Amino acid sequence: MTRVKVCGITRREDREAVVAAGADAIGVINGVSVDTPREVDDETAAALVAGVPPLVTSVLVTMPEAVQSVARRVETVQPDVVQVHDGLTPTQLGALRRRVDAQLVAVVDAEHAEIEAYADAADALLVDSVDAEGGGGTGETHDWDRTREIVDTLDAPVVLAGGLTPKNVGDAVGTVRPFGVDVASGVEAEGGVKDHDAVRAFVQQAKRADAAAVEAGR
Numbered sequence: 001m002t003r004v005k006v007c008g009i010t011r012r013e014d015r016e017a018v019v020a021a022g023a024d025a026i027g028v029i030n031g032v033s034v035d036t037p038r039e040v041d042d043e044t045a046a047a048l049v050a051g052v053p054p055l056v057t058s059v060l061v062t063m064p065e066a067v068q069s070v071a072r073r074v075e076t077v078q079p080d081v082v083q084v085h086d087g088l089t090p091t092q093l094g095a096l097r098r099r100v101d102a103q104l105v106a107v108v109d110a111e112h113a114e115i116e117a118y119a120d121a122a123d124a125l126l127v128d129s130v131d132a133e134g135g136g137g138t139g140e141t142h143d144w145d146r147t148r149e150i151v152d153t154l155d156a157p158v159v160l161a162g163g164l165t166p167k168n169v170g171d172a173v174g175t176v177r178p179f180g181v182d183v184a185s186g187v188e189a190e191g192g193v194k195d196h197d198a199v200r201a202f203v204q205q206a207k208r209a210d211a212a213a214v215e216a217g218r
Ligand SMILES: O=C(O)c1ccccc1NCC(=O)[C@H](O)[C@H](O)COP(=O)(O)O
Pocket: 006, 007, 008, 027, 029, 032, 034, 036, 037, 038, 039, 061, 063, 085, 128, 129, 134, 135, 136, 137, 138, 139, 140, 161, 162, 163, 164, 182, 183, 184, 185, 186
């Protein structure tokens, strides 16, 4: 079953709508070096994560400068998973993985030269369309055939992100067959505010496409 993560939650009511829509994971962005309407402060991040119910995964999305700083942030926010964009080498990610009480998702773009090393250092890989500064939330798709190759090559769970919307997520799931899909700007009413109808449609389309692919033996 393709898991669905909805990222960039800034408000309690959006977190609740995402849970009600049947998403598997909720992403909270905290400690990033890019300007984004989806980032929240430490206190809000911790409160949003604390309210995620059992059986739904909370994800802290961050862009650390050092292992220590992200370890501190994990202690403050207490997520189930930490998703690391940019900044750390595979060796540093390995050190972080041993240090924190959270699973680790490493973010790469589909053309990254060290994809295997990042996959080995983390619990899962998120293949995104990152901007020049290493940030996500670009609203841009990338070459899904390349991401399908990564899915087929690696043992690690691979999450597809970048430019997904309720309209294209079905094709994305059918083409890439990822472990999960991730969306931020594609289900927003405005920057940092989720459109609850779009969230529901996104989750439905992703799950429907997964069921169709399983039925077709793909
Ligand atoms: O969403 C952001 O603004 C962001 C900024 C800096 C680092 C990460 C960020 N988002 C992380 C995500 O996991 C997004 O869901 C992913 O990049 C996809 O975004 P989108 O293309 O908008 O669906």
